[in-house]
Amino acid sequence: MGYRELEIEFSIHTSHLAHHTSMFNGGIIMNKKTIKDIDVKNKKILVRCDFNVPQNKETGEITDNRRIKAALPTIQYLLENNAKVILCSHLGRPKGEVNPKYSLKPVAEELSKLLGKEVKLAKDVIGTDAKELTSNIKEGEIVLLENVRFHAEEEKNDAGFAKELASMAQIYVNDAFGTSHRAHGSTAGVADYLPAVSGFLIEKELEFLGGALENPKKPFIAILGGAKVSDKIGVIENLIEKVDTLIIGGGMAYTFFKAKGLNIGTSICEEDKIDLAKSLLEKAEDKGVKLLLPVDNKVAKEFSNEAEYIEVSSEEIPDGYMGMDIGAKTIENFKEVLKDAKTVVWNGPLGVFEFDKFAQGTNEVAKILGNLDAITIIGGGDSAAAIEKMGLADKMTHISTGGGASLEFLEGKTLPGIACLENK
Numbered sequence: 001m002g003y004r005e006l007e008i009e010f011s012i013h014t015s016h017l018a019h020h021t022s023m024f025n026g027g028i029i030m031n032k033k034t035i036k037d038i039d040v041k042n043k044k045i046l047v048r049c050d051f052n053v054p055q056n057k058e059t060g061e062i063t064d065n066r067r068i069k070a071a072l073p074t075i076q077y078l079l080e081n082n083a084k085v086i087l088c089s090h091l092g093r094p095k096g097e098v099n100p101k102y103s104l105k106p107v108a109e110e111l112s113k114l115l116g117k118e119v120k121l122a123k124d125v126i127g128t129d130a131k132e133l134t135s136n137i138k139e140g141e142i143v144l145l146e147n148v149r150f151h152a153e154e155e156k157n158d159a160g161f162a163k164e165l166a167s168m169a170q171i172y173v174n175d176a177f178g179t180s181h182r183a184h185g186s187t188a189g190v191a192d193y194l195p196a197v198s199g200f201l202i203e204k205e206l207e208f209l210g211g212a213l214e215n216p217k218k219p220f221i222a223i224l225g226g227a228k229v230s231d232k233i234g235v236i237e238n239l240i241e242k243v244d245t246l247i248i249g250g251g252m253a254y255t256f257f258k259a260k261g262l263n264i265g266t267s268i269c270e271e272d273k274i275d276l277a278k279s280l281l282e283k284a285e286d287k288g289v290k291l292l293l294p295v296d297n298k299v300a301k302e303f304s305n306e307a308e309y310i311e312v313s314s315e316e317i318p319d320g321y322m323g324m325d326i327g328a329k330t331i332e333n334f335k336e337v338l339k340d341a342k343t344v345v346w347n348g349p350l351g352v353f354e355f356d357k358f359a360q361g362t363n364e365v366a367k368i369l370g371n372l373d374a375i376t377i378i379g380g381g382d383s384a385a386a387i388e389k390m391g392l393a394d395k396m397t398h399i400s401t402g403g404g405a406s407l408e409f410l411e412g413k414t415l416p417g418i419a420c421l422e423n424k
């Protein structure tokens with residue numbers, strides 16, 4: 001699939017994609033077969049989706065249907081090509097037991113509304129109802145199996161469970177990027193028994209995340225924020241080999257400040273990671289990678305939205321104050337460096353963005369990225385949430401649908417749900 005087609009198929013998050021199309025030219029990661037590489041006509045296709053949607057706790061109503069919408073291109077393609085579509089997903093954490101609270105019924109209803117087509121919900125996953133519905137399924141029909149996590153075997157990647165799932169279909173399609181870092185029955189195990197390919201959503205994730213790692217247009221800049229260095233070590237270590245500039249902000253910057261011998265007051269710091277931060281600073285220098293830290297900070301005496309703050313240089317954080325956000329000079333510095341970037345990957349907020357008072361750094365960086373003439377890729381999670389909240393999603397090239405999965409991908413790890421797919 002070309003990038004232009006992708007742009008049409010994925011209306012979400014891809015508005016200024018077209019003029020970047022020639023940048024990523026394939027590679028090992030992107031070499032996975034997709035549903036376009038196989039004949040799906042008349043075939044029973046088991047599609048693992050990520051329908052783990054947020055719901056109203058009392059009513060069960062779906063409060064954000066974006067994950068369901070994101071699965072539509074794959075489902076529609078299969079329907080248009082006369083496949084028999086069998087969908088499966090997890091929802092929440094039913095801990096291996098049948099629990100109506102986690103039923104996929106609201107998902108079946110929402111999907112049916114979005115497609116304008118009946119979606120039959122099986123009462124079970126691999127039981128008699130699922131078997132009956134899937135054995136009678138016709139071309140162009142859709143059956144949704146119940147929550148795969150109603151079986152403890154799912155998360156254990158039990159071979160018997162995966163085999164039962166596989167027995168209902170002829171081809172397996174993984175389109176659940178958000179769970180592809182987990183080796184579960186429906187995300188990987190089932191591929192032992194069926195030919196396995198990716199859906200369009202995973203294809204898109206691989207093209208952008210994979211493209212940035214394998215063949216980025218330079219200058220390539222990564223922006224990493226968030227609370228802890230420990231969560232991002234793998235990403236920093238992998239990206240330091242690939243980027244021209246690494247921008248570090250958020251809570252984890254203070255461990256780096258400490259490593260540089262600066263006073264950080266009561267800022268969040270991982271004492272046991274100070275040596276590691278030192279060695280990362282040295283590694284960046286050895287590799288000629290520019291590592292940018294905040295030059296100034298909004299600091300406050302308490303961790304609260306009501307806290308009075310002062311803005312101080314990174315050399316002058318007073319005792320009793322903690323860093324809550326990057327300061328104005330830092331935003332300007334980051335803007336100056338980012339203006340020449342051709343590929344940017346961003347993961348993690350640059351301050352305590354949950355508090356409006358300390359969301360400015362994160363929001364300003366989001367705006368800067370929105371105005372760049374560059375490929376802008378946002379790892380899932382908090383930075384994606386900040387961008388959605390700002391209404392800037394359409395300005396980014398790609399917003400990953402998987403928080404944990406995109407982090408592991410950026411760490412250079414093999415994701416089981418992707419490794420199990422056939423190569424082209």
Ligand code: AMP
Nearest residue numbers: 226227228250251323324348351352353
């Ligand atoms: P992560 O999940 O590691 O990406 O971290 C996200 C969290 O980092 C958010 O909840 C932010 O509030 C938090 N964070 C960002 N900057 C700071 C900071 N300066 N001090 C404490 N927490 C921060």
